[in-house]
Amino acid sequence: MIESLRNFELAFIDEFAVPGKKFTAAAFNAKVNEGNAKFQxxxxxxxxxxxxPVLGNLKGQFDADAAHLRSKASRGKITPALGTEMKNDINKTYDHALGR
Structure with missing residues (x-):
């Protein structure tokens, strides 16, 4: 289950942390809602x-990542490094949750 959540969150970053991509709030919100449902x-x-509680912490991290990405994307501040950095952080968080 945790790996499935990790894969979802990494795909979420791949979809929305794209420099120059037009931010579409409706698509973003739909994907956030999908993620929330998966975590719940x-x-x-x-x-x-x-x-x-570990799953709750991972959901909290997803919420924080989504808010950060929304802020950056809505202001056109997505850089190539942002997605890479976020994915590295996500992998570290999930590895820690899995005791690796």
């Missing part, structure tokens, strides 16, 4: 209650 479902389905 993962938390609800998690049988090990000790893992739920």
């Amino acid at each position: 479902q993962a938390i609800a389905d998690e049988k090990f209650t000790a893992r739920r």
